[in-house]
Amino acid sequence: MSAPRLDGLTVGDIVAEGEFPLSRDSLVRYAGASGDFNPIHYRDDVAASVGLPGVLAHGMLTMGFAVQPVVDWAGDPARISDYQVKFTRPVVVDAASGATVSVVARVGALTGTTARIDLTVTFDGATVLGKAQVVVALD
Amino acid sequence: MNPELQGRVFPPAPPYLVGREKVRDFARAVFATHPINTDPDAAVAAGHADVVAPPTFPVVIQEHTLAQLLGEPDAGIDFSRVVHGDQRFSYSRPIVAGDELTATLTVTSVKTLGPHAMVTASSEMLDASGAHVVTAISTLVVRGGE
Numbered sequence: 001m002s003a004p005r006l007d008g009l010t011v012g013d014i015v016a017e018g019e020f021p022l023s024r025d026s027l028v029r030y031a032g033a034s035g036d037f038n039p040i041h042y043r044d045d046v047a048a049s050v051g052l053p054g055v056l057a058h059g060m061l062t063m064g065f066a067v068q069p070v071v072d073w074a075g076d077p078a079r080i081s082d083y084q085v086k087f088t089r090p091v092v093v094d095a096a097s098g099a100t101v102s103v104v105a106r107v108g109a110l111t112g113t114t115a116r117i118d119l120t121v122t123f124d125g126a127t128v129l130g131k132a133q134v135v136v137a138l139d
Numbered sequence: 140m141n142p143e144l145q146g147r148v149f150p151p152a153p154p155y156l157v158g159r160e161k162v163r164d165f166a167r168a169v170f171a172t173h174p175i176n177t178d179p180d181a182a183v184a185a186g187h188a189d190v191v192a193p194p195t196f197p198v199v200i201q202e203h204t205l206a207q208l209l210g211e212p213d214a215g216i217d218f219s220r221v222v223h224g225d226q227r228f229s230y231s232r233p234i235v236a237g238d239e240l241t242a243t244l245t246v247t248s249v250k251t252l253g254p255h256a257m258v259t260a261s262s263e264m265l266d267a268s269g270a271h272v273v274t275a276i277s278t279l280v281v282r283g284g285e
Contacts, residue, residue, distance in 0.1 A: 003151055020170055022251045033168035035202055050219070064169030064195040077191050077233050084227035093156075131225075134194075 003075045006138045009107050012062040016069035022057055022091070023098040029131045030061040044095065057091040057099065058063075062128060066103050070134045073105070079137050081114065086130035091123045093105055099123055105134075113137060140256040140281055141215045142249050144208075149244040152203045154267075159236035161199075164191045169193050178210060182235070189236035196234055198226070201275040203263040205246035216281055217260070224257065224278040231271045239267040247276075254283025 004015070027041045036058055039046040049054050063085050071077050093099045101123045108118035119132035159179070166176035171193045174181035182190045209218050234240070241264070248259040262275045 026168075030168040033165045034199055055159040060195060060198050060226065061169065063226060064193060065171075067172050067194050068169065068173075071171065071194065076185055077173065077175060077194060078185075078187070080194050080233075082227070082228060082229045083194050084225065087223050 003079065003138060004073060004115075006112075009110060009138075011107050011110060013107045014104060015107060016073040017105075018065075018069040018103040020065045020101045021098055022061075022093050022101060022104070024055065024093060024095055026032060026057065026098075027057060027061070027093060030058055030064070030079070034060065050093075052090070054094065055095050057101075059090075061086040062087075062091055062101060062121065063132075065101070066106040066119050066129060066132060067110055067134055069103055069135065070079060070105050070117050070119070074136050074138075078136060081137050082135035083133070085119075085132040087128075089128045089129040091124075091128055101128065106131060121122065140249060140251070140258060141213055142251075144211075144246045144258065145215055145249040145284055147246045149204065149207045151241045151243045152200075152207065152280050153241045154241045155203065157192065157234055157236050157238040159190050159239065162190045162196065162234075162236050165196050166193050169195060169250070169274075178203075178281045179236075180274075187235050189223065193230060193283065194230075194233075194236040197228055197262075197273045197275045198241055200264060201262045201277065204242045205260060205277065205279075208258075208260055216279075220282045222280045222282060224280045226278075227276040228273055229276070230273045232273075234264075234272060238272065240272060241266045242275075248278075256281040257285070 104120045109116040117134040121129040
């Protein structure tokens with residue numbers, strides 16, 4: 001598989017997009033895989049008792065899938081040298097209808113050896129991650 | 140929160156052995172579809188020793204070090220009031236199945252903002268040869284009482 005080349009990129013280009021339909025099953029699966037069993041991610045009664053609008057997706061689940069379109073674009077996860085996000089808004093996952101989170105990945109900055117890819121991650125019309133940046137090493 | 144936590148370095152957490160099936164389970168949970176994450180042949184063909192963990196996998200190991208911080212008797216951190224503020228990973232190389240990683244937590248910053256406190260903790264993960272693999276940095280916000 002061939003990696004994208006730096007000289008073919010321009011700041012502002014959309015390089016990847018993704019749609020991630022989450023269900024409560026997704027949250028339980030992530031809890032098991034990650035070891036994060038905070039009950040606000042699977043129990044409505046606990047979420048309500050601490051004043052939350054509903055059961056929330058783990059922030060680290062959102063961070064985890066939001067980078068996947070960039071991994072696929074880069075061709076090899078080894079090209080990712082840095083990844084950061086701020087958690088700015090929760091994703092409420094309805095028991096029946098779930099929640100769909102959208103990701104758009106754009107070139108944010110270029111150096112001679114790296115592309116900084118900026119992620120716009122939205123749910124229900126609002127962004128849920130801030131300063132979501134992936135540094136990808138490219139030739 | 141105890142401001143004297145700033146600068147504290149915890150003892151290394153017990154070594155974490157990265158299993159192939161654990162990587163596959165984690166990859167499935169974060170919707171990772173790249174064969175490098177699940178197929179050893181694809182990973183080897185791309186130059187890796189075994190299946191490659193998704194970029195956020197280090198959080199699994201970081202959890203063990205953050206548990207040290209939250210469990211510290213003099214930390215004064217009420218876990219039920221902790222909110223994850225931000226997260227960063229800086230990689231020297233990706234984690235692959237078979238890695239035995241040792242993580243060491245350092246509290247890099249403690250700040251108070253009105254009734255709230257923010258603690259930034261850095262978990263540096265080294266492989267069995269002592270080489271750096273990844274550093275995971277978390278800022279936790281501890282909400283003040285009503």
